[in-house]
Amino acid sequence: MKRLQIMDHVILLAGVFFMVAPVFLAFLTSTHDAVTIYRSGMQFTLGDNFLENYHTVLTQAGGFTKQVNGLVMLKNSLILGFGFAIGKIVISMLAAYAIVYFRFPFASFCFWIIFSTLLLPLEVRILPSYEIVQSLGLVNTYTGMIVPLIASATGTFFFRQFFMSVPEELLEAARIDGAGAWKFFIDILVPLSKTMIAAIFIIMFVYGWNQYLWPTLITTDETFFTLVRGIKQILKVWIGAQIPDYDQAMALAILAMLPPVIVVVIFQSWFIKGLVESDK
Amino acid sequence: MKKVQFRNAWFPYLLLLPQLSIVAIFFLWPAAEAVRSSFYLEDPFGFGATFVGFDNFVDTITSTDYGRIARFTGIFTFCVTFLSLGIALLLAVKADKVIHGASTYKTLLMWVYAVAPPVAGLIAILLFDQHVGPIVKLVALFGWKMQIGVNYFDTGFAMVIAAVWKQIPVNFIFFLSGLQGISKSVQEAASIDCRSGFRRFWTVTFPLLAPTGFFLLIINITYAFFDTFGIIDVILKTEPGNNPVTLVYKVYLDGFRGNDLGGSSAQSVVLMILVFILTVIQFRLIERRIHYT
Numbered sequence: 001m002k003r004l005q006i007m008d009h010v011i012l013l014a015g016v017f018f019m020v021a022p023v024f025l026a027f028l029t030s031t032h033d034a035v036t037i038y039r040s041g042m043q044f045t046l047g048d049n050f051l052e053n054y055h056t057v058l059t060q061a062g063g064f065t066k067q068v069n070g071l072v073m074l075k076n077s078l079i080l081g082f083g084f085a086i087g088k089i090v091i092s093m094l095a096a097y098a099i100v101y102f103r104f105p106f107a108s109f110c111f112w113i114i115f116s117t118l119l120l121p122l123e124v125r126i127l128p129s130y131e132i133v134q135s136l137g138l139v140n141t142y143t144g145m146i147v148p149l150i151a152s153a154t155g156t157f158f159f160r161q162f163f164m165s166v167p168e169e170l171l172e173a174a175r176i177d178g179a180g181a182w183k184f185f186i187d188i189l190v191p192l193s194k195t196m197i198a199a200i201f202i203i204m205f206v207y208g209w210n211q212y213l214w215p216t217l218i219t220t221d222e223t224f225f226t227l228v229r230g231i232k233q234i235l236k237v238w239i240g241a242q243i244p245d246y247d248q249a250m251a252l253a254i255l256a257m258l259p260p261v262i263v264v265v266i267f268q269s270w271f272i273k274g275l276v277e278s279d280k
Numbered sequence: 281m282k283k284v285q286f287r288n289a290w291f292p293y294l295l296l297l298p299q300l301s302i303v304a305i306f307f308l309w310p311a312a313e314a315v316r317s318s319f320y321l322e323d324p325f326g327f328g329a330t331f332v333g334f335d336n337f338v339d340t341i342t343s344t345d346y347g348r349i350a351r352f353t354g355i356f357t358f359c360v361t362f363l364s365l366g367i368a369l370l371l372a373v374k375a376d377k378v379i380h381g382a383s384t385y386k387t388l389l390m391w392v393y394a395v396a397p398p399v400a401g402l403i404a405i406l407l408f409d410q411h412v413g414p415i416v417k418l419v420a421l422f423g424w425k426m427q428i429g430v431n432y433f434d435t436g437f438a439m440v441i442a443a444v445w446k447q448i449p450v451n452f453i454f455f456l457s458g459l460q461g462i463s464k465s466v467q468e469a470a471s472i473d474c475r476s477g478f479r480r481f482w483t484v485t486f487p488l489l490a491p492t493g494f495f496l497l498i499i500n501i502t503y504a505f506f507d508t509f510g511i512i513d514v515i516l517k518t519e520p521g522n523n524p525v526t527l528v529y530k531v532y533l534d535g536f537r538g539n540d541l542g543g544s545s546a547q548s549v550v551l552m553i554l555v556f557i558l559t560v561i562q563f564r565l566i567e568r569r570i571h572y573t
Contacts, residue, residue: 005378008374008377008378009378009381011370011371011374012371012374012375012378012385012389015367015370015371015374015385015389015448016385016388016389018367018445018448019388019389019391019392019445019448019449020388022403022404022407022445023392023395023403025403025407025414026403026406029406037412038411038412041411041412041413041414041417042406042407042412042413042414090298091298091299091302092299094295094296094298094299095295095296095298095299095300097295098291098292098293098295098296099296101285101286102285102286102287102288102291102292102295103285103286103287104287104288104289104292104293107292110296110300113300113303113308114299114300114303116307117303117307118559119552119555119556119559120307120311120552120555120556121502121506121555123506123509123528123531123532124314124506124528124531124548124551124552124555125307125310125311125313125314125548125552126531126532126535126548127314127531127532127535127536127541127544127545127548128309128310128311128313128314128317128545129306129310130536131310131313132305132306132309132310132313133306136305147302147306148302148306150302150306151302151303151306151307152307153299153303156299181286181288181291182291206393206394209396210394210395210396210397210399212396212397212398212509212510212513213509213510213513213532217536228396228398228399228510231398231399231401231402231514232398232513232514232518234402235514235517235518236518238517246406246412249402249406250402250403250406252402253399253402253403256396256399257394257395257396257399260394260395260396261391261394261395263394264390264391264393264394265387265391265394268386268387268390272390272453272457275450275453275454276453276454276457
């Protein structure tokens with residue numbers, strides 16, 4: 001029995017090593033200078049260039065037109081993450097409320113139109129989506145970056161499930177007390193959904209922050225680049241470089257993953273609850 | 281639907297308006313556009329288009345390139361799904377069992393969920409880099425001269441590893457919550473009847489996890505198809521050359537780099553049909569899962 005326990009821990013530690021080691025190594029490497037890395041490979045110790053590298057990445061303008069630095073990209077990533085999460089939650093709660101609590105003509109038609117979006121990921125209809133957004137003049141705008149991503153109905157689907165599980169008596173009681181549709185929504189349903197909103201917010205924030213393909217297509221102006229989008233730019237600068245800026249690349253990678261990782265780790269229990277229940 | 285409902289002539293439409301307009305403009309319109317242009321041959325300089333029927337479909341699907349990429353996508357999807365589900369299941373079973381440090385293990389095994397696929401790709405290209413990568417140095421000890429970006433197999437291998445790494449946390453979270461949902465009385469009854477932990481797992485725990493497993497299978501296939509774009513693009517340093525790519529990547533390549541609107545759209549439509557089938561299976565499974573519990 002004792003030996004079995006030890007085996008369990010060995011397997012788990014191996015798993016932890018597999019998950020943690022790449023990022024840990026990336027962090028250690030990001031604290032050295034490019035020449036050292038180029039000469040002797042990725043680093044297994046803490047170097048003394050930590051402050052310098054992160055300072056450079058955050059404040060010094062890079063890229064082709066020298067217009068963007070890490071702080072600007074961080075700001076754009078935050079706008080994308082928050083804008084996407086908030087937009088999606090507001091829009092999908094309203095839609096789910098209409099679907100669950102109202103009887104109106106074409107209700108099931110609207111329902112199916114919205115849920116048909118679950119069938120096709122953005123990647124599949126990427127070219128026509130780009131052309132439409134372009135023809136609307138939304139290239140290099142936050143609207144063009146955020147709104148098309150909201151089209152998928154994952155949030156609506158989740159809130160619909162949740163609203164269905166809310167006891168019927170609540171609405172009856174509210175109606176007896178003379179609450180209108182809007183009052184019921186704001187004063188009863190929204191406060192009731194608080195934990196759910198938090199869980200969905202975390203999932204959507206991470207999803208928005210981590211978007212790559214869509215922001216890559218829709219932003220050509222460097223002042224709109226997000227941290228994740230910035231990776232593509234780093235690669236372009238690498239090609240033809242004598243000594244690639246490995247140090248700054250790893251610093252950028254660490255910076256790009258830090259905010260979503262912190263959010264997920266801190267709000268772990270909410271996040272897991274949301275993830276497991278929303279995909280049911 | 282609720283038994284008690286509001287009745288209002290215009291309010292529900294007002295509530296639905298934002299969602300419906302976004303869906304119409306950014307989903308229905310592009311999807312219809314993809315289907316339409318898959319039947320047309322567009323002039324690359326934008327001077328009109330000719331209706332060509334199913335020519336685009338026939339051309340793309342019969343090209344040798346497409347066969348090769350489809351085969352790679354199949355193998356890639358299989359490896360990623362199989363490995364990430366397998367490893368995650370093993371870790372979840374162990375994490376469910378240990379008494380000491382269970383929550384620490386859980387946190388350390390799931391946080392990678394928040395790492396963006398292209399960030400995973402960026403770390404992977406350094407780990408697999410010919411000059412600085414420790415993995416390349418490690419396997420060189422066993423006589424494997426790994427060349428990412430040059431050798432077809434090696435590049436595909438690096439993609440699979442990065443994609444598996446990124447996907448383990450999701451599977452782990454679902455398996456663990458599935459395991460914790462199995463009632464203690466069932467487990468205790470099983471442990472009285474059967475002393476072998478291994479057999480107990482396969483005959484009692486595994487069948488009870490099967491609904492979660494099927495559900496995850498679909499999630500993983502969808503992930504390997506679509507969400508690995510960032511990993512693949514970064515590992516190829518955005519220049520694919522002769523390296524392996526997936527079908528979704530080819531849609532992007534032909535559409536944005538090759539300016540082959542018709543061909544790219546035809547491939548989109550093929551993928552749409554594929555995703556449609558997967559989603560239908562997924563919905564049927566969800567229905568069944570609800571019956572189980």
